[in-house]
Amino acid sequence: MIRGKKIDLVAVSMNYLPNYHKWINDPDVVDMLGHFDLPISLEQERKWVEKHLSGNESEKIFTILTKNGKPIGNIGLADINYTNRATTLGIMIGEKNYWNRGYGADAISTLLEFAFDTMGLHRIELRVNGNNERAIACYKKCGFKIEGKRRKHGYYHGEYINEIWMGILREEWDKMEKKESKKG
Numbered sequence: 484m485i486r487g488k489k490i491d492l493v494a495v496s497m498n499y500l501p502n503y504h505k506w507i508n509d510p511d512v513v514d515m516l517g518h519f520d521l522p523i524s525l526e527q528e529r530k531w532v533e534k535h536l537s538g539n540e541s542e543k544i545f546t547i548l549t550k551n552g553k554p555i556g557n558i559g560l561a562d563i564n565y566t567n568r569a570t571t572l573g574i575m576i577g578e579k580n581y582w583n584r585g586y587g588a589d590a591i592s593t594l595l596e597f598a599f600d601t602m603g604l605h606r607i608e609l610r611v612n613g614n615n616e617r618a619i620a621c622y623k624k625c626g627f628k629i630e631g632k633r634r635k636h637g638y639y640h641g642e643y644i645n646e647i648w649m650g651i652l653r654e655e656w657d658k659m660e661k662k663e664s665k666k667g
């Protein structure tokens with residue numbers, strides 16, 4: 484378990500299969516993710532869990548629990564490259580009544596600390612739909628910078644939208660951490 488301030492990150496578990504299945508089929512939750520074909524059957528979701536139970540060098544997926552032990556979403560690192568020490572971050576808070584309450588930012592900051600300080604990574608990047616304002620605000624709050632955009636990359640409710648690329652480097656994270664500890 485990796486402890487954050489508002490959340491803990493734990494391994495993917497078959498115990499949470501009903502939660503994963505509910506989240507991945509909720510159109511509001513996956514609306515901005517852009518690459519899901521609803522509906523996802525329980526069997527398909529079970530296969531996803533099975534795949535992640537055995538772990539994998541190039542991916543680390545966690546379930547986000549509140550401090551009361553309630554599962555509210557998943558977060559992970561994909562395409563981990565140990566030569567470049569770089570990876571791609573993804574997150575989904577599946578319980579909508581937990582949006583806008585700082586859980587996403589805490590889960591991301593907790594994972595960034597793990598990735599930089601424990602795994603020794605150097606760069607973390609992500610991609611987000613240009614109209615996902617909440618996610619972009621959350622990523623900026625966590626220290627990500629906009630690095631570029633792919634114009635009209637995704638098709639969303641009848642129009643083409645931009646995909647924004649964001650990234651954070653270890654030295655930027657270290658500076659933020661120092662600022663925080665000075666405040667404290």
Ligand SMILES: CC(C)(COP(=O)(O)OP(=O)(O)OC[C@H]1O[C@@H](n2cnc3c(N)ncnc32)[C@H](O)[C@@H]1OP(=O)(O)O)[C@@H](O)C(=O)NCCC(=O)NCCS
Nearest residue numbers: 515575576582583584585586587588611616617618620621
């Ligand atoms: C994106 C997501 C991870 C963010 O997590 P969260 O817990 O809701 O985010 P936080 O509360 O930590 O931060 C959200 C910030 O966005 C701001 N925000 C919300 N809606 C906004 C909008 N329309 N425009 C600008 N800012 C907005 C909030 O005010 C908050 O900033 P603040 O703390 O400075 O006030 C979560 O909402 C989620 O999983 N959504 C569905 C799936 C998804 O979009 N995943 C990301 C795919 S790239």
